[in-house]
Amino acid sequence: MKKYNRAGAQPQNMDVEALKKEAGISACSYVSSGMKVGLGTGSTVKYTILELGRRVREEGLDIVGVPTSIATEVLAKQQGITLCELDDLDGLDVVIDGTDEFDPNFHLIKGGGAALLREKVVAQSSSKMVVVADDRKRVDCLGAFPLPIEVTPFSHATTLNAIERVLDCSAAVRQGEEGPLVTDNGNYIVDAKTGPTITEPSVTEAQLLHIAGVVQVGLFTEMCDVVILAGLDGVSVLEKS
Numbered sequence: 001m002k003k004y005n006r007a008g009a010q011p012q013n014m015d016v017e018a019l020k021k022e023a024g025i026s027a028c029s030y031v032s033s034g035m036k037v038g039l040g041t042g043s044t045v046k047y048t049i050l051e052l053g054r055r056v057r058e059e060g061l062d063i064v065g066v067p068t069s070i071a072t073e074v075l076a077k078q079q080g081i082t083l084c085e086l087d088d089l090d091g092l093d094v095v096i097d098g099t100d101e102f103d104p105n106f107h108l109i110k111g112g113g114a115a116l117l118r119e120k121v122v123a124q125s126s127s128k129m130v131v132v133a134d135d136r137k138r139v140d141c142l143g144a145f146p147l148p149i150e151v152t153p154f155s156h157a158t159t160l161n162a163i164e165r166v167l168d169c170s171a172a173v174r175q176g177e178e179g180p181l182v183t184d185n186g187n188y189i190v191d192a193k194t195g196p197t198i199t200e201p202s203v204t205e206a207q208l209l210h211i212a213g214v215v216q217v218g219l220f221t222e223m224c225d226v227v228i229l230a231g232l233d234g235v236s237v238l239e240k241s
């Protein structure tokens with residue numbers, strides 16, 4: 001893993017929001033005119049989208065974006081970014097997205113914003129995945145953040161029980177304002193409290209995908225190429241070796 005420190009940073013004077021903003025904006029260096037760009041979801045990548053919008057409006061940046069959620073679609077449209085369906089493109093050059101955790105092998109837990117299904121579809125179609133994060137997301141072993149799993153509303157209690165059995169942990173259906181939170185795809189999210197025990201994320205992912213009611217798992221393995229990390233020592237670019 002290579003690490004480059006940004007020169008001249010004074011991060012000790014910055015709050016977390018400012019660091020997220022810097023990470024989000026830094027990731028825009030991976031985007032240039034002519035690119036097809038996956039647009040992630042969350043409070044960090046929001047700053048990427050705002051900066052890309054600024055470059056579109058002020059610098060004539062010519063890109064096509066594919067949003068990973070309805071929230072991101074709304075934001076990107078507001079920013080004047082041209083959007084397109086993934087199905088109308090022959091793959092993407094890059095996706096920039098947030099994460100809830102990343103481990104030393106650049107495996108991720110995602111789905112804190114309930115957008116994991118579209119995020120994974122878009123990431124799988126991208127030549128490069130750039131993740132924007134702050135230092136709190138960096139872990140030795142995945143799982144302190146409850147693992148989000150998208151499930152069908154049909155028989156979701158049965159699916160939840162099966163998830164608990166497979167992972168040997170407790171799990172809960174994520175709640176919205178009026179009952180279970182419903183994803184952009186009309187599904188529910190189960191959050192599994194594994195603790196930091198996910199040592200073989202691809203094995204865990206495969207076990208969960210074997211359960212019929214599981215639509216997708218918030219484990220992103222072998223996808224992330226670069227992490228733009230905002231921390232107390234500034235913003236670093238970590239590249240998978």
Ligand code: 5RP
Nearest residue numbers: 042043044098111112113115
């Ligand atoms: C949404 C996600 C987000 O990328 C993840 O939750 C990180 O978000 P934030 O930058 O707000 O912490 O996976 O499904």
